[in-house]
Every structure is written in structure tokens, then in C-alpha cells.
Amino acid sequence: MSAEELAFMERFKIGERAVPPGTEILTEGEASGELYTVLSGMGLRFKLLEDGRRQVLGVTMPGDFLGLQAGVMDRMHHSVETRTEVTLCIFRRDALWHLFRDFPERGYDLTWLAALEEHFLGERLVTVAQLSGLERVARGLLRLFERGVDLGLVRNGRLPLPFIQQDLADGLGLSLVHTNKLLRQLRSQGIARWADGGLTIYDLAGLRAVAGMANATALAVRPLI
Amino acid sequence: MSAEELAFMERFKIGERAVPPGTEILTEGEASGELYTVLSGMGLRFKLLEDGRRQVLGVTMPGDFLGLQAGVMDRMHHSVETRTEVTLCIFRRDALWHLFRDFPERGYDLTWLAALEEHFLGERLVTVAQLSGLERVARGLLRLFERGVDLGLVRNGRLPLPFIQQDLADGLGLSLVHTNKLLRQLRSQGIARWADGGLTIYDLAGLRAVAGMANATALAVRPLI
DNA sequence: CGACAAATTGATGGCTGTCAAGACGTGTGG
DNA sequence: CCACACGTCTTGACAGCCATCAATTTGTCG
Numbered sequence: 001m002s003a004e005e006l007a008f009m010e011r012f013k014i015g016e017r018a019v020p021p022g023t024e025i026l027t028e029g030e031a032s033g034e035l036y037t038v039l040s041g042m043g044l045r046f047k048l049l050e051d052g053r054r055q056v057l058g059v060t061m062p063g064d065f066l067g068l069q070a071g072v073m074d075r076m077h078h079s080v081e082t083r084t085e086v087t088l089c090i091f092r093r094d095a096l097w098h099l100f101r102d103f104p105e106r107g108y109d110l111t112w113l114a115a116l117e118e119h120f121l122g123e124r125l126v127t128v129a130q131l132s133g134l135e136r137v138a139r140g141l142l143r144l145f146e147r148g149v150d151l152g153l154v155r156n157g158r159l160p161l162p163f164i165q166q167d168l169a170d171g172l173g174l175s176l177v178h179t180n181k182l183l184r185q186l187r188s189q190g191i192a193r194w195a196d197g198g199l200t201i202y203d204l205a206g207l208r209a210v211a212g213m214a215n216a217t218a219l220a221v222r223p224l225i
Numbered sequence: 226m227s228a229e230e231l232a233f234m235e236r237f238k239i240g241e242r243a244v245p246p247g248t249e250i251l252t253e254g255e256a257s258g259e260l261y262t263v264l265s266g267m268g269l270r271f272k273l274l275e276d277g278r279r280q281v282l283g284v285t286m287p288g289d290f291l292g293l294q295a296g297v298m299d300r301m302h303h304s305v306e307t308r309t310e311v312t313l314c315i316f317r318r319d320a321l322w323h324l325f326r327d328f329p330e331r332g333y334d335l336t337w338l339a340a341l342e343e344h345f346l347g348e349r350l351v352t353v354a355q356l357s358g359l360e361r362v363a364r365g366l367l368r369l370f371e372r373g374v375d376l377g378l379v380r381n382g383r384l385p386l387p388f389i390q391q392d393l394a395d396g397l398g399l400s401l402v403h404t405n406k407l408l409r410q411l412r413s414q415g416i417a418r419w420a421d422g423g424l425t426i427y428d429l430a431g432l433r434a435v436a437g438m439a440n441a442t443a444l445a446v447r448p449l450i
Numbered sequence: 451c452g453a454c455a456a457a458t459t460g461a462t463g464g465c466t467g468t469c470a471a472g473a474c475g476t477g478t479g480g
Numbered sequence: 481c482c483a484c485a486c487g488t489c490t491t492g493a494c495a496g497c498c499a500t501c502a503a504t505t506t507g508t509c510g
Contacts, residue, residue: 047351050437055351069344072337077344100333104325107332111325112297114339119294119302121346126272126280128354129398133466164488173354175467180490195489212275358498389456400499405458420457 005103012095018087021162025066025088026080032070033093038062041086042162046170047078056171058120059144059163061151065113071096083162128173131212136172137182138211141192145201158200165194186210230328237320243312246387250291250313251305257295258318263287266311267387271395272303281396283345284369284388286376290338296321308387353398356437361397362407363436366417370426383425390419411435 001009014034019025026032028047038060045057057078060066070076071093100107127139148159169179186192191207193200201207208214226234239259244250251257253272263285270282282303285291295301296318325332352364373384394404411417416432418425426432433439 047347049351049355050440053355055347055354057347057350068336069340072333072340073344078347097333100325100329100336104329104332107329107336108297108322108325111293111332111336111339114336114343115294115297118339118343118346119298121343121350122272122280122282122303125282125346125350125353126274128350129280130274130278166488176489177468177491178466181466184490215275391456401456402458402500403498406498409458 005106008095008099008102009091012092012098014090014092016087016089018085019082021082021084021086023082023086024079025082025086026070026076026078028076028079030070031075032067035065035067035071035091035093035095036088037091038064038066039087039089041082041084043080043082043084043086044163044167045078045080054170055173056167058124058171059147061147061153063151065110067093068096068110068114124171133172133174133178134182134185134210135212136174137168137179137186138192138207139213140168140172141186141194141199141201142207142211142213145199145204148199157202158198160198162197168194230331233320233324233327234316237317237323239315239317241312241314243310244307246307246309248307248311249304250307250311251295251301251303253301253304255295256300257292260290260292260296260316260318260320261313262316263289263291264312264314266307266309268305268307268309268311269388269392270303270305279395280398281392283349283396284372286372286378288376290335292318293321293335293339308392349396358397358399358403359407359410359435360437361399362393362404362411363417363432364438365393365397366411366419366424366426367432367436367438370424370429373424382427383423385423386419387422393419 016039025036025043040062043060045060047055047057049055060080066080066088067076069078096110099110127136131139144161145154145159148154148161153159165179165183166176168183169176172179174182183194186207187194189206191201191203191210193202205214241264250261250268265287268285270285272280272282274280285305291305291313292301294303321335324335352361356364369386370379370384373379373386378384390404390408391401394401397404399407408419411432412419414431416426416428416435418427430439
């Protein structure tokens with residue numbers, strides 16, 4: 001990053017903030033005067049239906065950029081809730097436009113980021129719409145794990161995760177009960193284990209086979225800053 | 226649009242082209258040296274699985290911008306196929322970067338567009354993951370119809386559509402047979418009719434009720450140019 | 451007329467949702 | 481210290497939505 005860009009960041013940076021678990025950082029339907037980058041911690045991005053059903057769109061991990069939707073559109077179209085203590089770097093909303101004007105290359109990067117999010121949502125749509133329950137669970141665990149590996153969060157084959165089975169079920173379009181039974185299936189086959197706040201992969205190739213991704217390669221998330 | 230912007234468009238515009246039905250304009254996994262805006266006609270955006278299953282991500286209608294993914298990322302992550310004759314306005318790929326540099330406001334609009342696509346994919350994910358078959362079909366028809374109304378394509382309550390029931394099924398994560406039976410249900414209830422290359426809505430309020438969107442308001446697609 | 455795509459309808463099976471109950475750990479109040 | 485509430489995980493029974501298979505009909509095109 002150039003000196004000018006550093007100066008720009010400082011000018012629009014409001015500060016850093018550590019928020020406790022369970023905090024709703026952004027709320028569907030509301031505007032946001034702030035943009036965030038996640039420095040540490042994890043959370044969930046989700047949408048709610050009128051009857052209380054919930055669709056988990058994805059997880060947020062360190063390096064994620066939050067609030068772009070409310071930044072360029074008038075309001076958020078999903079909510080973001082923390083699941084651990086999360087440290088945020090906070091920027092003013094109008095930084096977005098100034099960034100586009102003064103550093104078009106960074107604006108270009110932001111469009112790249114939005115296109116990447118679109119790609120991931122497309123992948124999730126394929127997962128939910130076309131795959132069986134077991135395939136969905138396998139693919140869901142695989143994506144979480146790959147993300148954790150990229151971030152260096154995996155130790156001894158185990159990735160600590162602050163999510164519950166209901167979160168996984170809501171992300172895959174499955175019921176909690178059935179998700180539980182599918183997790184048991186993967187566990188009893190010695191492929192993967194989701195328990196005690198962590199995900200352990202025993203047989204990565206086996207998991208990829210179950211997920212129907214034996215030959216697929218993942219697309220890495222490039223930090224924006 | 227300013228005179229400078231018009232000059233810019235002319236400089237990077239390669240030309241216009243009319244392609245016949247069934248043409249694959251963009252292909253998943255491949256780069257594209259061109260960007261397109263759709264002047265007329267309709268098509269499908271979709272992803273293919275290894276075993277031949279297909280997930281329809283959405284339809285393209287006049288005003289759509291195609292190729293942004295291959296423009297900012299290295300390659301397309303879904304394919305686009307025409308279903309009618311489609312007239313395209315073609316631009317050079319490097320127009321994208323020059324647009325960001327010379328007209329940051331337009332670059333901002335492009336990010337807005339990418340965020341809008343992300344929003345629509347999120348909506349579709351909720352539809353497929355959380356709703357029953359009948360609700361999915363109702364919502365699918367509703368979205369097509371609203372889009373048609375916005376574009377002024379609806380005459381006498383009927384929207385001509387060049388898609389087949391398999392397309393609808395692949396977009397909703399349902400089998401062709403079951404989709405057909407759900408369409409019959411809506412038809413026999415006098416709510417909507419999908420037949421003979423067109424969609425007719427007889428009871429919009431009823432359809433919205435079935436779709437679980439009695440109170441929801443749609444987000445309009447704003448043409449980029 | 452024959453081939454083909456698309457739409458339609460019925461029969462059958464199974465994957466998955468729902469309901470219910472219990473186990474386990476944690477925190478709280480008496 | 482114990483009782484209790486609560487959240488989460490787990491397991492079994494049952495029902496139902498939906499996929500699959502199969503056959504028929506209709507319309508289009510050569």
C-alpha cells in the first residue's frame with residue numbers, strides 16, 4: 001500500500017472496536033454509517049424469513065470486509081452477527097466513494113470482492129439446490145476447513161469453530177435433526193468429526209469424495225487490504 | 226451520460242451483434258475478452274455439475290450487463306446461453322479498468338451492480354433452501370413476472386417467455402415432473418398459467434400469498450447505462 | 451409419416467421433516 | 481450443596497414431500 005493510501009485509510013478510519021459474542025453488527029433492512037474489516041473473530045451472515053426461518057449465507061472470518069452492500073446500496077440485505085468476540089476496524093461510509101475517486105485501483109478491487117461474494121453464493125446455491133443431504137454437509141464442512149487452513153487456524157487437523165449444528169443446518173437448507181444424523185454418519189465412517197466446538201477432518205480425500213469435489217480446486221479469498 | 230462518457234463508450238465499443246437462440250455467449254471456466262450489455266432478447270445464466278446436473282442462477286433480460294465476473298476475476302464462474310435471438314452491445318474487456326480510472330462514478334455503479342447480483346442470488350438461495358416446492362414455483366413465477374412488468378414486456382397480463390419447464394425446475398432445485406405438477410396446481414386454482422411460451426398471472430395477490438411474499442416489495446433493476 | 455422435444459399424468463420408493471424423549475453440561479437461585 | 485432451568489446434542493418413530501421411473505399426449509419439423 002502506498003503512502004497516500006495509508007494516509008487515506010487513516011483519514012477515514014474511525015477506530016477499532018472489540019464487540020462481544022452475539023452482537024448484531026449489521027442488520028438486514030437497515031442502512032449503516034460504517035464499514036468494517038474483521039481483524040479477528042468469527043460470525044454469521046444470514047437472512048431471516050417472516051416466520052422465523054433463517055438462511056445462513058456464510059461465515060465471516062478475519063480479513064472479511066463487511067457493509068459493502070449498505071455502502072453502495074441504500075441498506076443491508078442480510079444481517080451479520082458475531083459468534084466470538086470480534087475485533088473490527090471501522091471506517092466511515094463515505095470512505096467508499098472517496099476511495100473510488102482517489103484510488104480507482106482500490107475501487108476495482110472492491111468490485112472484484114463483490115464478484116467473489118457472488119461466486120461463493122452461486123456455489124452455495126448449487127450445493128443446496130442440487131446435492132443430497134450428505135453431500136451438502138460434506139461440502140459445507142470442506143469449505144469451512146479450507147477457509148480455516150488458509151487463515152492458519154487449523155492445528156493438528158482440528159479447526160475451532162464457534163458455531164452450533166443449527167447454524168450448519170440453516171446454511172445447508174436441512175433440518176437440525178437430519179443434519180445431526182448426517183454428521184454422525186461422517187463421524188462413524190471416520191471421515192470428519194464436528195464436536196466440542198471444533199471440526200476435525202480425518203480423511204480429507206474421503207470427505208472430498210463424499211462432497212462430489214474429488215477434483216475441484218477452491219478459490220482463495222484474497223484480503224482486501 | 227456526459228459527452229466525455231459517450232466518447233469513452235464509443236472508443237471501447239467493438240460493435241453490436243445479434244446471436245441466434247441457443248448460443249453460449251459466456252462459458253464457465255473460460256476468460257472473456259469482451260463485455261456485453263443486452264439490448265434485446267432473453268437467456269439463462271447457469272452452472273453445470275460434473276454429472277450433468279444444472280443449476281440455473283437466473284435469467285438475463287434486456288439491460289443486463291454480462292461478463293463482469295470474467296472482467297474483474299480471471300474467468301467466468303457461470304455460463305450464459307441465449308434462448309431467443311439476442312442483440313448485444315460489445316465492449317473490450319480493458320474498458321472496465323479504464324472506466325474505473327476515468328469515470329470513478331461509473332466504477333461505483335458497477336460495484337453497485339455486483340452487489341445487486343449478490344442480493345438476488347441471496348434471495349434465490351433463501352427460496353431454494355427454505356421454501357416448499359409450491360412456494361418456490363410461486364416465487365419463481367413472481368420474480369419473472371415482476372421483471373417483465375418493469376421492462377414493459379407484459380401485455381394483457383401475459384409475459385412471453387422462451388423457457389421450458391426444465392429451466393424453471395433447474396432454477397428452483399426441483400425435478401421436472403414435480404415442477405409440472407406444481408404448475409398444474411397453480412393453474413387449477415386459477416392463480417397463474419405457464420403454457421405455450423408465456424406466463425399469465427390471473428391472481429397476483431393469490432400468487433404472492435402462496436409465495437409467502439404477501440407484504441414484500443421487490444427491488445428494481447436499474448439499467449447501468 | 452416418423453423422429454424428436456416438450457408437456458402431462460400415474461405409481462412407487464426414499465430421503466428428509468417433524469414430533470417426541472432423553473442425555474449431558476452449564477449456570478442460577480434457594 | 482442441591483434443584484432447576486436452559487441450551488445443545490442425540491436418537492427413534494412416523495409421515496410426507498418430492499425424486500424417479502414409466503407411459504401417454506401434443507406439437508413441430510423434416
